[in-house]
Amino acid sequence: MSYRSRHIKPKIKGLFRKKFFQRKLFWVFLLAFMLIAATAYFILFFSKIQVENIEVSGSEKIASSEIESIAWHRVNRRLFNTGIVNILSKSIFLVNKEDVMQDILKRFPAIKAVAVEKKFPNGMVVKVTERKPFAVFCRGTEFGECYVIDDSGVIFEAMKGPIEDAMIIRELAHDKEIFVGEDIIDANIMDMIAKVEKSLKNNFQIEVKEAFVSNPLIFRTSEQWKIYFDLESDIDMQIIKMNAILRDEIPASTRKNLQYIYLQYKDRAYYK
DSSP states (O other): OOHIIIIIHHHHHHHHHHHHHHOHHHHHHHHHHHHHHHHHHHHHHOGGGBOOEEEEESOSSSOHHHHHHHHHHHHSEEEEEOSSOEEEEOBGGGOOHHHHHHHHHHHOTTEEEEEEEEETTTEEEEEEEEOOOOEEEEESSSSOOEEEEOTTSBEEEEOOSOOOSSOEEEETTOOSOOOTTOBOSOHHHHHHHHHHHHHHHHHHOOOEEEEEOSSSEEEEETTSOEEEEOTTSOHHHHHHHHHHIIIIISOGGGGGGOOEEEOOSSSOOEEO
16 A cells, blocks of 8 residues: 555545534534424424313304314324324414314304414414304295205205294295205395395384295285395385385285285386
8 A cells, every 4th residue: 555545545534524524514504404403393392382272162053072173183283104103293383274264164064154263372262153044945835945044145054843933035946956055045135135024024013924036036924915026126225115115005904905015116116
């Protein structure tokens, strides 16, 4: 072996190793790696920020425990799984509030809105707003399937038992399959129905028994006469005409013989 191989090359290699570990860039990278690793550990596994409590408020018909169970499914995050090794995290930083909201809304059509709030360091609050029954939607004229709907026209529950005091909304032309959670009636039509129902009840103590979704929009009252509205005209102006007729031309004492009121004509109203 030559003198260069025995003496000079080892010195050069040692000098290279020494200079590499003495370089500032090496220590910068090492420090950055340690900071990233420490931050990742803190975010994923630090015990003080693992979700321990989920509070559910606003639920009346739906059990809070069922809503909480859906939320926990999103809180428990599987980070790594090989079958033997299973690494989980319940870090509050990993909870996606939008995912929790969508899961709850998808699972429970009777819930209208969900708000999720993180309560640092280790809590979460789920606030729900349940749909309120507004009417019963029935397919066809008689003996059809019936469902409970809210004031925006969303089906959220199949009707169980007989229909007693609820207003019935029928859509005679509806022949498609019906799903719970579906917007069965257009929101604008629901708004019209609500306005007519409120005006008759508050001003004349008349209940709406049935509303037939068609054009014209037809209502059958508790006094057994019908009233017709044009879907394409201003509903507020038609209600004003209705109120004027019932107040000035057809008082309560003479309404027992009333059969119908037509309001769908722009310039005038007819009744019999």
